[in-house]
Amino acid sequence: MKNFKDKVAVITGAGSGIGRALAQELAASGAKLALSDINEAGLKKTASDLGLAEDRLMTRVLDVADRQAFYDFADDVVNHFGYANMIFNNAGVALGATVEDMNYDDFEWLMNINFWGVVYGTKAFLPYLKQAGEGHIINISSIFGLVGIPTQSAYNAAKFAVRGFTESLRIELEMEGSPVSCTSIHPGGIKTNIAKAARFDASAEKLTGAGKDQSIQDFEKMFRTTPEEAASTILKGVRGNKRRVLIGSDAVAVDTMQRLLPTSYQKLIAMGQKYMAKK
Template sequence: MKSFTDKVAAITGAGSGMGRTLAQSLARRGCHLALSDVNEQGLAETAALLQGSAVEVTTQRVDVADREAIYAWADQVVRDHGKVNLIFNNAGVGLGATVEGMRLEDFEWLMNINFWGVVHGTRAFLPHLKAAGEGHVVNTSSVFGLIGVPSQSAYNAAKFAVRGFTESLRQELDILRCGVSATSVHPGGIKTNIARAGRVDPSIATLGADPKSANLKFEKNFITSAESAAETILRGVAKDKRRVLVGPDAYMIDLMVRLLPALYQRLTVAVTRKHI
């Protein structure tokens, strides 16, 4: 998709962070927007920021873990805008917990949003993208979809799954030559509220982390702005990239995993033990 002008993009998690900045970046490019989030106040704030832009903007409260709600929203987007060309499955949550200590309810909560939300969003919008004749599926994985780290087993599981799901989808679309493509996005530390809003289980104390301050300490490693991340993602989509790395830390981690696929785990364990 070389140009976003007069296209229609649907974005989940548009009430804050990268979802909001993606909406703003697309609006500047003349792309009409269908925005959703479970946080209605944040969604309204995003819509207010877009007032005065020369594009049509619609909003809808959607819980991406609710399959029926996503399918209903996809149909509504087409009724409202006449078509849809892009779906950004961007909504996500965080969870810090050990495998042994993690509550099953928290694991299911994260997977329902971070993985099944992507699956539902992709499947709900894909027929509409094909019908438009030109489309793109943009699924947000993470650098934690490239590397495993302690206390992030649930997040790793979801983001690795998103990566595999999207890479398989991309290959199927290449075979079909249906005018639709797909990109897997791997952000590093992006300055959004995902860490602050994430859940933390007391079990991470066994790994040497303080459950009360873990999210704030983790957030200090975020070095890339949401605005910069949005621009990087859109450039990648315009170039039809299969994988988009976002931020210098993402490139560093990708290189480390390629060069040291087993050794990086030993290094991570050593650092964690020293911290404990």
């Protein structure tokens, strides 16, 4: 999709971080927006800052883990605007816990948002995107969809799954000559709220030696890219119909490490974690 003017873009997790920055850049590019988030206050702030008229903006408090609510939202977006062209499956959460001690409630909470939310968004909107004659599905994975990281197994599982799901979909769409395409997005560290909003299990501290506050600080130290830069890289990828988009020099470095050391990168990560724990 080369041009966003008057295209209808749907964004989940639009109340903060990357989702909010996507809304801002898409609005500036002339798109009409359907914004959603589970956090009403954040959503309202994003919407009011845009200052768009009602015929160019709709908002919905939506939990992406609620399948029926997501399908209802898709119907309502198309009732409101008449069509839909892009779905950015962006809403996401984080969790620190070891595999052994992670409880199923936390694991399922994360998978329901980070994986099933992406599946629901894709499947609810795909028929409408086809109907519009031009569409793009943008699924936000992570560099943690490329490499495994200790205490991040749930997040890794969801983000690897988003990548596999999106790559499979891309081939299906190409094989059928669909007017819809899709892209898997792999941000490195982006300066957003994600670490502060994360759930953190005591088992993560047992393994790494870092408690919740320290872990947030450690993660945030590695966050190099602004949400605005991330949004701009994502939209460039959509315009170029890219299969995979890496965001930030850290993402490029991790991708390179994974290609050069497809399995032994794991030893490097363990060494890095031990070094951090001693500091």
